[in-house]
Amino acid sequence: MGESVELTVGGRTVRVTNPGKVYFPERGFTKLDLARYYLAVGEGALRALRDRPTTLERYPDGVDGESFFQKRAPKNLPEWIPTGRISFPSGRHADEICPTETAAVVWAANLGSLTFHPWPVRRVDTEHPDELRIDLDPQPGTGYEDAVRAAAELREVLDGLGLRGWPKTSGGRGLHVFVPIAPEWTFTQVRRSAIAIARELERRAPDRVTTKWWKEERGEKIFVDYNQTARDRTIASAYSVRPHPHAPVSAPLRWEEVPDARPRDFDLATMPVRYRELGDVHADMDEYTFRLEAALELAARDEREHGLGDLPYPPEHPKVKGEPKRVQPSRAKK
Secondary structure, X not given: OOOEEEEEEOOEEEEEEOOOOEEEXXXXXXXXHHHHHHHHOHHHHHHHHOOOOEEEEEOOOOOOOOXXXXXXXXXXXXXXXXXXXXXXXXXXXXXXXXXXXXXXXXXXXXXXXXXXXXXXXXXOEOOOOOEEEEEEXXXXXXXXHHHHHHHHHHHHHHHHOOOOOEEEEOOOOOEEEEEEEOOOOOXXXXXXXXXXXXXXXXXXXXXXXXXXXXXXXXXXXXXXOHHHHOOOOOOOOOOOEOOOOOOEEOOEOOHHHOOOOOHHHOXXXXXXXXXXXXXXXXXXXXXXXXXXXXXHHHHHHHHHHHOXXXXXXXXXXXXXXXXXXXXXXHHOOO
């Protein structure tokens, strides 16, 4: 395997230990391949992570080995990588890494970090999200093509609310759409906005889109996972490598690319080529800041005119006033 390889990343030297360790046996990709991948797409990966408290999804022995999510910053964190303190729904807190340079991303890759899960906040203000994230999750019986149709309708919904989204593949079968917002609203308000958007999308395509939290109620539809906006819920960042045998990555897309793109087109080998040719197609995201008044008014109208209030939170969250019962419908007492 070799003892180590040193990579020059910006003005820093990052050591890759055991560079020949195979991380993706099906493709033969090694730890060094992973580190070089993040070096190749470094500016784009950093743009998605910059100053964000970030959870590391680590596979120190590759995708066939055991894995874990590291929320707290590793003890051997270099002094040049800052941290940000975030609070969990339980009231506990943690200091997570907040990359500010590409070297931090490559350093984390050396720990076996395949996927980066940034919070939708910056370390200067961890209570007010600056991104509204929408997860279009295909359920059994549906696939990427169904997510594409939902994404096209979602784009129209966002436009009607004065919002603009930037789409990317999830690295699996689904699509993510991120909307940069002013950091003026709480997690609860951002989640309320996401629910209102999801419901409007469901109204437009009731046979193809669902907001049902319980899997037994979703059917063969695209689930709009509104709870990805809840505190301590994160979505894989743009350019993140996903832990599947063929080494796919979460690929930023232009809207015009969405219909023809296929998730398997983007992997550890092909994304650096695309990046050299096109650069970061989401590079302009930070130039925009949108507001949520129209989405929150839609939520208020849903409640006022249709009696549509809150939806269930994830199980690890404390019970919230006005939240429906967290009981699987098939197990609820009649």
